[in-house]
Amino acid sequence: MPTGIIESLDHEARGITRLDGKTIFVEGALPGELVEFESHRRKPSYEVAHLRRVLKPSVSRVTPHCPHYGVCGGCSMQHVDAGAQVAAKQRVLEDNLHHLGKLDAEQLFPAIYGSPWGYRHRGRLSVRRVLKKGGVLVGFHEKKSSYVAEMTQCPNLPPHMSALIVPLRTMIDRLSIAERLPQIEFAVGERVTVLVLRILEAPTPGDEDLLREFADAHGVVFYLQPKGPATAYRFYPLDAPALSYTLPEFAIEHFFSPTEFTQVNHAINRVLVRRALRLLDPQPGERIADLFCGLGNFTLPIARSGAEVVGIEGSPELVRRAGENAADNGLSANTRFAVANLFEATEESLAALGHFDKMLIDPPREGALEVVKALGENDSAPARIVYISCNPSTLARDAAILVHQKGYRLRGAGVVNMFPNTSHVESIALFERG
Template sequence: MSPVALIESLDHEGHGVAHVEGKTVFIDGALPFETVTFNTYRKKPSFENAQVLRILKESHLRTTPRCPHFGICGGCSMQHMEFTGQVAAKQRVLEDNLARLGNVKPQMLLPAIYGAPWGYRQRARLSVRHVAKKGGMLVGFHEKRSSFIADMTECHVLVPHVAQQLPALRQLVAKLSIFDRMPQIEVAVGEWVTVLVFRNMEPITPEDEAHFKAYADQWGVQIWLQPKGPDSAYPLYPLDAPPLSYTLPEFAIEMPFRPTEFTQVNHAVNRVMVERAINLLDPQPGEAIADMFCGLGNFTLPIARRGARVLGMEGSRQLVERAFEGARHNGLAHLTDFAVANLFEMTEAWLAQLGRFDKMLIDPPRDGAMELVKSISASDAPSRIIYVSCNPATLARDANVLVNVKGYVLKGAGVINMFPHTAHVESIAWFEKP
């Protein structure tokens, strides 16, 4: 007989959390307030991972998934949960991490940032594989907990004009001479052009090129090829397409980018996030501000637009070069400077050499910014730090240092629902020096 569990909450990956016979059980497909039976697929001494079998009592948060591939495709994990419930669950994950891992509590909860629940994804990496048993070419995301590619014919989180190309992309790759040597297609949607980057592990033939050109003309996209690493990507056709870019209208900024460079997946929510971060930071003319992990300058250029002097630091030389180009493109080169630096190896002496900053914005990858926050001098610290995070656990860890070691106050924190229907939690936190 299958065990029964009462679901108490969701974890940071969207699994239902229950306690059964003194052990924590994380149950895929279960929602808070539900009573379910489950089947365990991984046992550890202190916890188990399981899959829901039957729902004995259904949550008021449960809804019918929109996509027929939900439950198989690993692209989404929360379509079975009502949209506003997803946002609330992510807020609770953030609060729990701050309290449990960071020993901190924000003075206020910032309003959640969210946008359209469907058709939001403007960046994607689609896997490609020929699987004879499934009828030929597969193009899509991986299945849940698997290296197999989901047999997808539709997707409701990709922007619609890309999602409707999924069957056509399968047909295109099947025609190519290197159909079995093309493992992925990267999608990048800009303001004026949509780029599809095909990872070709062998050179294409003239016939392949003709197929690509016909596809580009039919669907109104630009085709790029990537024979080796991301830096090797180049446009194939058409060569006169407008450059990729996204805009931040609130700051009159256009950000050019290459299709293999990191940009936010959800451009609409990114605009609101940048506006929130800049309003919290409140840059003033004459202030010196540091933008750590600056990337292309997503926050650097809006800070400069407000009149402050900004130093952007980033580990990738290519991104720093693109940030310089973006500053020149937007007429902000006189207020910005950029430097290549491994911020995961920051020291207090190294940070002090950069000079004093009135304020700081930190937007690190999932690993967080531990060495950076440890390096902030207690005597000459920025008066305000805005921290944009894509991992609530590392945000909480770093907040512990900022509040309990460096003497900052956590004025506010809130979630950013950058990836609806997934368990991914982005957030923003505001630290102030008393």
């Protein structure tokens, strides 16, 4: 069986070694380790291999905290020390900027990180009845599989949410529509935990009784979703508090529905907003754009500074929610929200919004290519841009345009460990003109 010394980790947290001029990606191997591996996917220029034995372990290797690790596909880095996880993600960010963007940040910001456990306040659990496994399974998919992992807990979830997995399995197994209930979306707020049941068939009166009993026993709120996300409605109890999360530093409470996008890690989101506002440095009298603003996660803290903020988002539902949140927090006077498809942004469409002194961009994984291409190359463009990214490769692509074509400097960049124990890399970057 071939052996190799692992040089580094790739963006999926696989160890990289080389054999006969070929790059080998070894799943589960860590930098510095001497390992035995067996390839299971071969291409002309690379291979993907299973880790068979660690002959010389890394000091960063730890025992996974979760008994389901390796079977469940929800995590890929539990075998890595928490500090080493952050360092590996920082290297991924730097490598993408250097190799794809052909640039280096003038400063590396300190990484934003927190507790690696109990952080996931949102998620989607699959449901499937598997007679060979004794009934209904509730959990994430198995690694690289459509099968549902047989789970009894998940340390990434808040403890009370993790403790619901087994009771949910038992309760759903008693429903007449157990095989017509493929997933549960959960959202944990400040005062309430919501479970959204995706139902392909209406529950019977007996099913409804079981749901009410479960909600009362475990202190949760059930929503039922017969079709798309917009069809989700509160089933029981009807008098429960609304979902929300808070940004205490800015005296802001954001309300949201369980199917609307919010950051999953509330603690890290608070630190991220603080960092973004410090880098943006909004001042009273400035006019600032918040692009891909969602329900106002950054818009409202910027508005709290006294600046005038224009939030742009492609989802009419989120724009409506952002406006409501601005009103609830007494910030309607200096906020304005608009619906626009920023993936089709042009110089003309951006110019129509007026001049902005500064800009915050927080796009999905696809990045903000059309936005950065549409920015002017003169003094009419924002003097400062804070870019929040959930994909280092699209950040590097967009950064290259900002620096090499639009006259900005990449003043700094750093990682945000929004998803501990996974290979997901979130980051924040600061660009300034001149």
